[in-house]
Amino acid sequence: MTARLSRESTTVAPGRWQLLPMRFHRFDGDCILLTNLVGEHVFLPEKEFLAVVDGSCADQHVLAELRAKHLIQLPGERLPAELLAIKLRTRLRRLPDSTGLHMFVVTLRCEHTCRYCQVSRQSSAKSEYDMSQDAAQRSLELVFRSPSPHLKLEFQGGEPLLNFPLVKWIVAEAKRMNQAYGKRLAFVIATNLALLDDEVLEFCGREDVYLSTSLDGPADLHNGNRRRPGQDSWEQTVAGIRRIQDSLGPDRVSALMTTTEASLDRAHDIIDAYADLGLRRVFLRPISPYGFAIRRRGGGGYDVERWLEFYQAGLDYIIDLNRRGVPMVETYAAIIAKKMFTNDDPGYVDLTSPAGIGLGALVYNYDGDVYASDEGRMLAEMKDHTFRLGNVHTSSYEDIMLGEQLLQPLEQSLTLSAPMCSTCAFEPYCGADPVFHHATMNDFVGQKAMSAFCQRNMGVFTALFRRVRNDSFAKELFWNWAQQ
Amino acid sequence: MTAEQGVDGTAVTFDRMTVDLDALQRAAYAVADVMTVDIAVGGDKYLCTLFPRDSAADRDELAHRIRSEVIDQTLRARIAAQTEPLRNLIFALAFSQTGLADTETPSQ
Numbered sequence: 001m002t003a004r005l006s007r008e009s010t011t012v013a014p015g016r017w018q019l020l021p022m023r024f025h026r027f028d029g030d031c032i033l034l035t036n037l038v039g040e041h042v043f044l045p046e047k048e049f050l051a052v053v054d055g056s057c058a059d060q061h062v063l064a065e066l067r068a069k070h071l072i073q074l075p076g077e078r079l080p081a082e083l084l085a086i087k088l089r090t091r092l093r094r095l096p097d098s099t100g101l102h103m104f105v106v107t108l109r110c111e112h113t114c115r116y117c118q119v120s121r122q123s124s125a126k127s128e129y130d131m132s133q134d135a136a137q138r139s140l141e142l143v144f145r146s147p148s149p150h151l152k153l154e155f156q157g158g159e160p161l162l163n164f165p166l167v168k169w170i171v172a173e174a175k176r177m178n179q180a181y182g183k184r185l186a187f188v189i190a191t192n193l194a195l196l197d198d199e200v201l202e203f204c205g206r207e208d209v210y211l212s213t214s215l216d217g218p219a220d221l222h223n224g225n226r227r228r229p230g231q232d233s234w235e236q237t238v239a240g241i242r243r244i245q246d247s248l249g250p251d252r253v254s255a256l257m258t259t260t261e262a263s264l265d266r267a268h269d270i271i272d273a274y275a276d277l278g279l280r281r282v283f284l285r286p287i288s289p290y291g292f293a294i295r296r297r298g299g300g301g302y303d304v305e306r307w308l309e310f311y312q313a314g315l316d317y318i319i320d321l322n323r324r325g326v327p328m329v330e331t332y333a334a335i336i337a338k339k340m341f342t343n344d345d346p347g348y349v350d351l352t353s354p355a356g357i358g359l360g361a362l363v364y365n366y367d368g369d370v371y372a373s374d375e376g377r378m379l380a381e382m383k384d385h386t387f388r389l390g391n392v393h394t395s396s397y398e399d400i401m402l403g404e405q406l407l408q409p410l411e412q413s414l415t416l417s418a419p420m421c422s423t424c425a426f427e428p429y430c431g432a433d434p435v436f437h438h439a440t441m442n443d444f445v446g447q448k449a450m451s452a453f454c455q456r457n458m459g460v461f462t463a464l465f466r467r468v469r470n471d472s473f474a475k476e477l478f479w480n481w482a483q484q
Numbered sequence: 485m486t487a488e489q490g491v492d493g494t495a496v497t498f499d500r501m502t503v504d505l506d507a508l509q510r511a512a513y514a515v516a517d518v519m520t521v522d523i524a525v526g527g528d529k530y531l532c533t534l535f536p537r538d539s540a541a542d543r544d545e546l547a548h549r550i551r552s553e554v555i556d557q558t559l560r561a562r563i564a565a566q567t568e569p570l571r572n573l574i575f576a577l578a579f580s581q582t583g584l585a586d587t588e589t590p591s592q
Contacts, residue, residue, distance in 0.1 A: 085577030
């Protein structure tokens with residue numbers, strides 16, 4: 001038997017609805033973007049929005065869409081609140097399983113002298129800047145205290161391949177220790193690939209270790225940023241990427257770029273450099289305000305507005321590539337798209353609330369110091385130890401995770417209570433970044449109206465929503481990125 | 485609401501019967517990238533003085549910006565007040581089965 005609903009049963013009479021928690025943002029022209037607690041969203045003309053709020057809206061299509069997106073409900077309904085609660089719990093489900101990413105700074109030594117380097121790289125000969133096996137052992141004991149069932153161990157530097165024996169030891173020891181824990185382990189070496197050789201390749205293949213590298217774009221741009229003896233960083237990196245792709249498979253290596261002033265007019269060139277190598281993801285990242293990057297000639301001499309122009313030029317080029325059948329993903333947009341179109345939260349440490357420091361990642365420095373994030377370690381290189389949580393030789397897991405050094409910035413920076421964030425329509429997609437705001441404003445929360453973090457992310461959210469609204473191909477593309 | 489340009493800042497007034505101080509302060513916070521706002525009470529008015537961060541800024545534009553921001557903040561406050569019980573209910577439901585909100589049972 002087919003049940004048919006009468007028109008009367010689906011019609012909502014004026015004033016017969018309750019608003020569910022919602023936030024709004026003024027968009028282009030008279031358009032309003034409405035979002036609910038979990039990021040479901042609707043665009044409305046301002047007039048309709050005001051009519052919805054004051055109870056006079058008579059447009060049944062609008063009311064039906066608002067009900068479907070859990071922005072309004074009828075009196076007596078319970079399901080919308082229950083569904084919103086389930087979706088909210090789904091988004092926050094990572095919280096009890098904290099700290100999935102553990103970064104080991106196995107050495108500060110590096111044979112590159114990148115202009116934007118954020119750590120105090122040391123010359124290749126200074127082995128006193130290597131992590132000891134004892135420090136690595138104690139770090140691993142802390143790693144396995146993390147509740148997360150998935151543990152990713154990332155080896156950083158300096159150049160981690162300059163202390164490759166320790167990398168091999170940590171991988172073997174982690175696997176041995178994991179026999180008692182049964183967690184899913186993943187390993188990544190973040191390397192410039194200049195030292196990639198048969199031994200490293202064979203090890204990565206055998207032990208299922210992934211490689212992540214830096215690729216700033218075409219040769220002149222990359223080599224201008226990333227200097228080394230012989231001025232052949234790009235050639236070494238590209239050769240390394242191809243060797244890994246050929247011997248281990250195309251998905252075993254990924255690359256990250258950093259935007260310097262020299263990059264700003266070259267978004268297309270950068271993306272083409274990735275496409276030419278068969279890399280299907282590019283992360284259009286701004287420079288971080290730490291370390292050498294903010295010094296003279298560090299490459300960070302541009303403002304947020306200029307970076308947003310670069311970002312949008314790159315994003316539009318990537319959309320066009322996809323339109324022409326060339327698959328390419330912009331990683332930051334994909335992270336946000338997942339929050340826009342699903343109830344999942346990818347857990348990207350810069351875009352979570354509570355902040356990702358400590359809860360999303362921990363950093364074990366070569367000297368045993370433990371930091372709440374990589375940026376926290378970079379600040380320490382600038383003599384600011386605010387985010388140093390302890391030392392593996394002297395601190396317990398409880399000291400590190402329950403100390404005021406971590407809890408204070410976490411508690412203070414929650415976006416659901418921070419000024420401007422709590423009423424921002426983009427809050428479901430955004431995050432707290434107490435390290436950035438401490439570094440730039442000497443405050444864990446920061447004055448959002450003047451925050452470069454806020455300006456940059458608002459710019460990105462607006463850019464993505466504008467394309468969602470105006471370009472059906474881009475909307476479908478972002479939706480597909482969200483499902484990956 | 486009225487606006488008047490002085491030597492040091494631009495004066496804008498709001499009626500205390502129609503504008504809430506909290507909305508006014510939130511608006512002042514939100515526009516802090518382009519101006520700072522001094523808020524005083526005078527009779528049945530809030531007397532605001534706008535000080536641009538850029539001395540070349542268009543004073544009329546600043547007045548429009550703070551007025552429209554106050555209207556938006558007032559609307560946000562109204563929506564928040566209407567939806568607060570449901571918001572609390574949704575958060576209570578969301579955390580009710582996680583174990584995070586459970587209290588430890590004292591040992592007997």
